[in-house]
Amino acid sequence: MLCLIVCLTVMLGAAASAQDDMETYVLGVALPFTGSFGTFGQDFERGIDLAVAQMNAELEAAGSSIRFETASADTEQTPEGAARALQSIVQTTGAQVVVGPLTTSEVLGAKQFADENGVVIVAMASSGAAASIPGDNIFRVIYPPDTFSSKAFATIALERGHQNMVVLYVDDPFGNGMNEHFTKNYQARGGGEVASFGYAPQSTELSAEAAAVSAALAGFGDGAGFFCVCFPGAAEAFVQVAQIDPILTSVQWLGNEAMTSDEMLEDPGHAQTLANADFVTVSQSADVTPLTPLFNADFVAMFDKEPGIFTNYAFDAANIAMLTMLAAGNDGAAVKSMLPFISNHYIGTAVQAFLDENGDQNVARYGIRQVREDGSGFDVIGTYDGNSDSITYK
Amino acid sequence: MPPALLTTSLVNTIQIGSLYALMALGITLTFSVMKLPNFAHAEYVTAGAYAALIVSLSGVLNPLVIMAAAFIVGALSALISQLAVFKRLEGKEVSLYTLILSSFAVGLIIRYILFLMADYFNLFDLRIGIPLTIVFRDGSLILSNLFAWVVPTSIVLVVLLTLLLNATPLGREMRALANNVNLARVIGIPVERVKNYTWLLVGGLAGVAGALWGLQTAVHPLMGWGAIISVFAAAILGGLSSFSGTILGAYVVAFSENTVMLFLNANFGVDLAYKPAIPFIIIIAVLLIRPQGFTNLIRRAGDLQR
Amino acid sequence: MPEDPARPLLELKSIRKDFGGLRAVDDVSLDVPKGAIVGLIGPNGSGKSTLINLIARATNLSAGQVLFNGENISDLASDEVFRRGIARGYQEPALYFKMTVLDNVLLPVKDQRGEQPWYAPWRRYWQGDEAAHAQTAVDVLAQVQLLQHYDTLASDLSGGQMKLLEIARCLMGRPELLLLDEPTAGVAPKLAYEIFQQIARLRDDHGITLLIVEHRLEILFDFADYVYVMHLGNLLAQGKVDDIASDATVREVYFGD
Numbered sequence: 001m002l003c004l005i006v007c008l009t010v011m012l013g014a015a016a017s018a019q020d021d022m023e024t025y026v027l028g029v030a031l032p033f034t035g036s037f038g039t040f041g042q043d044f045e046r047g048i049d050l051a052v053a054q055m056n057a058e059l060e061a062a063g064s065s066i067r068f069e070t071a072s073a074d075t076e077q078t079p080e081g082a083a084r085a086l087q088s089i090v091q092t093t094g095a096q097v098v099v100g101p102l103t104t105s106e107v108l109g110a111k112q113f114a115d116e117n118g119v120v121i122v123a124m125a126s127s128g129a130a131a132s133i134p135g136d137n138i139f140r141v142i143y144p145p146d147t148f149s150s151k152a153f154a155t156i157a158l159e160r161g162h163q164n165m166v167v168l169y170v171d172d173p174f175g176n177g178m179n180e181h182f183t184k185n186y187q188a189r190g191g192g193e194v195a196s197f198g199y200a201p202q203s204t205e206l207s208a209e210a211a212a213v214s215a216a217l218a219g220f221g222d223g224a225g226f227f228c229v230c231f232p233g234a235a236e237a238f239v240q241v242a243q244i245d246p247i248l249t250s251v252q253w254l255g256n257e258a259m260t261s262d263e264m265l266e267d268p269g270h271a272q273t274l275a276n277a278d279f280v281t282v283s284q285s286a287d288v289t290p291l292t293p294l295f296n297a298d299f300v301a302m303f304d305k306e307p308g309i310f311t312n313y314a315f316d317a318a319n320i321a322m323l324t325m326l327a328a329g330n331d332g333a334a335v336k337s338m339l340p341f342i343s344n345h346y347i348g349t350a351v352q353a354f355l356d357e358n359g360d361q362n363v364a365r366y367g368i369r370q371v372r373e374d375g376s377g378f379d380v381i382g383t384y385d386g387n388s389d390s391i392t393y394k
Numbered sequence: 395m396p397p398a399l400l401t402t403s404l405v406n407t408i409q410i411g412s413l414y415a416l417m418a419l420g421i422t423l424t425f426s427v428m429k430l431p432n433f434a435h436a437e438y439v440t441a442g443a444y445a446a447l448i449v450s451l452s453g454v455l456n457p458l459v460i461m462a463a464a465f466i467v468g469a470l471s472a473l474i475s476q477l478a479v480f481k482r483l484e485g486k487e488v489s490l491y492t493l494i495l496s497s498f499a500v501g502l503i504i505r506y507i508l509f510l511m512a513d514y515f516n517l518f519d520l521r522i523g524i525p526l527t528i529v530f531r532d533g534s535l536i537l538s539n540l541f542a543w544v545v546p547t548s549i550v551l552v553v554l555l556t557l558l559l560n561a562t563p564l565g566r567e568m569r570a571l572a573n574n575v576n577l578a579r580v581i582g583i584p585v586e587r588v589k590n591y592t593w594l595l596v597g598g599l600a601g602v603a604g605a606l607w608g609l610q611t612a613v614h615p616l617m618g619w620g621a622i623i624s625v626f627a628a629a630i631l632g633g634l635s636s637f638s639g640t641i642l643g644a645y646v647v648a649f650s651e652n653t654v655m656l657f658l659n660a661n662f663g664v665d666l667a668y669k670p671a672i673p674f675i676i677i678i679a680v681l682l683i684r685p686q687g688f689t690n691l692i693r694r695a696g697d698l699q700r
Numbered sequence: 701m702p703e704d705p706a707r708p709l710l711e712l713k714s715i716r717k718d719f720g721g722l723r724a725v726d727d728v729s730l731d732v733p734k735g736a737i738v739g740l741i742g743p744n745g746s747g748k749s750t751l752i753n754l755i756a757r758a759t760n761l762s763a764g765q766v767l768f769n770g771e772n773i774s775d776l777a778s779d780e781v782f783r784r785g786i787a788r789g790y791q792e793p794a795l796y797f798k799m800t801v802l803d804n805v806l807l808p809v810k811d812q813r814g815e816q817p818w819y820a821p822w823r824r825y826w827q828g829d830e831a832a833h834a835q836t837a838v839d840v841l842a843q844v845q846l847l848q849h850y851d852t853l854a855s856d857l858s859g860g861q862m863k864l865l866e867i868a869r870c871l872m873g874r875p876e877l878l879l880l881d882e883p884t885a886g887v888a889p890k891l892a893y894e895i896f897q898q899i900a901r902l903r904d905d906h907g908i909t910l911l912i913v914e915h916r917l918e919i920l921f922d923f924a925d926y927v928y929v930m931h932l933g934n935l936l937a938q939g940k941v942d943d944i945a946s947d948a949t950v951r952e953v954y955f956g957d
Contacts, residue, residue, distance in 0.1 A: 198667040200667045200668070212660075269521075
């Protein structure tokens with residue numbers, strides 16, 4: 001199935017560009033098209049297709065002989081699947097640059113093959129601190145690593161007066177990193193004890209976890225706060241059982257952005273639970289740049305639907321990858337060397353890219369969002385600047 | 395382990411154990427009557443949950459209507475997989491491994507049909523629109539309306555199924571198939587028809603379990619698959635042939651995943667992320683130590699092959 | 701179909717069965733007339749049981765035809781053959797041992813309403829039928845003297861009772877032809893004679909035709925009308941009981957004298 005998709009895409013592309021002496025650069029796309037992030041993966045691919053279509057139109061208008069085409073494969077949302085997807089793309093098309101994958105565990109799964117074969121990975125949304133490694137072939141160009149947001153969460157927890165914290169986190173590189181850095185930052189800034197509970201990423205039923213969190217909160221007594229680091233699906237399943245827990249419904253919650261999905265607020269019980277918990281999240285700023293409205297309009301024109309959350313990050317990552325390939329050529333080593341320079345000169349649809357020594361986004365401007373009292377949505381109550389480590393409330 | 399945590403975990407054990415029992419009985423029934431360890435069972439659960447979700451999104455919030463819709467959709471998906479795949483394979487006298495693999499394949503097909511549908515209509519991680527409320531509270535003992543639905547529904551369905559098997563002509567013929575399908579053919583029992591009826595029952599039960607499981611969690615194409623290992627562990631504990639053993643097995647699995655897991659976490663610092671390993675440990679332990687599970691341990695009253 | 705009164709109930713036309721290289725039944729043709737008790741004898745391995753299996757469609761024919769009431773049943777499935785009116789008993793009793801005697805005889809009842817899931821949960825739709833079937837079952841069990849054991853598990857019966865239960869179950873299907881493979885195997889001599897008395901009554905009271913494989917010739921010869929003798933897959937001799945009992949070839953093959 002995987003091979004089929006790759007081959008088909010390449011064959012179609014080859015047939016279209018066979019007429020004259022075109023030079024074709026393959027842009028690999030490794031994303032989860034199945035699994036609980038499958039909808040994200042499919043929407044991200046649309047964002048990438050839009051970037052490629054725009055780039056090819058400009059190249060044609062300029063008389064360039066270079067064209068881009070994509071070869072995509074499903075990471076199945078697992079580290080092993082990501083490694084297989086990368087391998088399949090590279091071996092069937094010779095791609096030197098691959099956009100994706102989505103989560104940190106997938107990125108880490110694909111890392112070894114990328115490093116060993118000189119293939120450059122340009123990830124758009126992975127933020128786990130575990131993938132912040134200097135000198136490797138992984139670039140995370142848009143979304144800053146969680147080392148920043150964990151500071152924001154720790155600061156907010158202290159500002160809210162939480163003397164102790166209970167953390168529920170997904171037991172994968174993203175959740176582990178967030179838990180570790182949050183705990184470190186919270187305690188370094190004067191926080192008390194942190195009781196952490198990991199849940200298995202494949203769990204769909206979280207009543208034991210909710211019971212454990214509730215008991216830990218009860219153990220801490222007044223002044224304790226709760227921080228939830230969940231994936232979509234598990235977030236809803238957790239709130240479902242937490243909403244009748246007397247302790248969980250009497251403390252304040254912090255949480256990652258998976259807790260703020262549309263699905264969450266569609267359920268009145270869930271919305272009410274988050275509202276009662278004064279739920280606050282810290283996520284990549286929804287700031288706009290001159291490119292943002294253009295992207296939105298072009299996306300709607302091409303696909304007849306609104307882009308999903310973070311789809312513009314995939315669009316930006318694809319543009320940075322293609323611009324670097326145009327400058328450095330279709331060669332992994334050259335792209336690796338030049339990518340920081342190009343991305344540091346790229347204005348994105350969300351935020352300026354500026355990479356640190358790990359090849360990670362170093363511009364960390366987050367929005368702080370709090371749920372409305374009636375649970376009808378979220379309001380931006382402030383911003384967090386990761387580079388100066390400061391919170392500004394509106 | 396604080397007493398409040400113990401109470402909560404025991405309530406969860408009963409609630410989740412009842413749901414596991416409802417799902418696991420179908421697996422036991424399929425294995426006994428059709429000699430098929432059916433992994434596609436997970437997908438009948440998911441199909442039932444989606445039926446329940448769609449009915450609830452259309453504005454009908456009567457739990458009985460929702461469960462009836464889930465029963466019908468679960469039953470039909472089971473019957474279709476029998477007619478389209480399993481029946482044909484039986485005719486070819488394939489091995490057990492081929493049957494298991496084909497049940498995985500059938501499950502994948504149903505799962506991705508549901509994925510396509512969920513993607514098209516954007517039905518991921520939604521909840522069946524019955525709000526959760528507290529119906530009983532005494533100190534740390536808290537029972538939700540979900541508990542009040544799940545536990546009696548499971549008990550009633552289990553009792554009805556037992557009566558059906560032991561006190562009706564259909565049940566008599568199902569038990570005959572469970573014991574000796576070749577003899578059943580020779581003495582003129584309409585084997586294919588009885589099998590089809592059994593599939594309807596199995597799928598229907600799974601569908602109802604899916605509707606209730608969708609109240610416990612969020613509805614997603616992977617939700618049935620996420621529970622299937624626990625459910626199989628329950629069925630294997632029941633020796634795949636005994637109803638009472640399967641029900642006991644379901645509560646043992648739920649107890650291990652809730653009370654035992656939380657006890658190990660509170661007293662020995664075992665990470666909760668090991669929870670999904672529990673059913674695997676149970677399966678391996680049963681197969682190594684006592685492959686027949688609880689069969690013969692309990693009085694044979696609940697034994698299907700009676 | 702117009703019934704020809706002279707036509708045999710069962711006709712085998714040149715049937716053959718090969719197991720790999722072994723020819724278990726070789727070109728056998730025989731008739732079973734309506735209302736007769738026909739014996740099928742021969743030493744072990746002569747092909748008798750295979751012949752029974754071929755008629756009941758438990759195995760496939762290699763060649764030839766089986767006609768029942770003039771209809772070719774060579775290609776039907778075994779439950780279809782049962783529905784046409786051919787029931788069979790086994791050498792080793794084949795019963796539902798973990799079910800009660802009553803359940804065992806109720807199983808073969810054709811087209812029960814209560815076997816459909818939309819009727820099964822509502823007792824009033826099928827309890828009338830079920831009572832009628834149970835009455836038939838009681839009659840049949842009384843005939844074979846098993847009525848007092850109706851609630852016993854089949855596994856708790858004696859060997860002879862199991863044989864009788866098997867016969868009783870066959871009767872529930874209202875067969876025209878009953879195939880019995882050594883109905884007295886492993887049964888005490890006194891009970892063996894009783895079993896044959898029951899069998900004779902099936903013919904006398906119900907008009908059932910019987911084809912019986914039997915080793916206890918002294919009992920068989922008391923009850924059978926006609927006997928076929930098989931040897932090495934071939935039909936060696938046939939005739940009335942008295943003729944066969946005195947036939948020199950048969951004695952040589954069968955008793956070795």
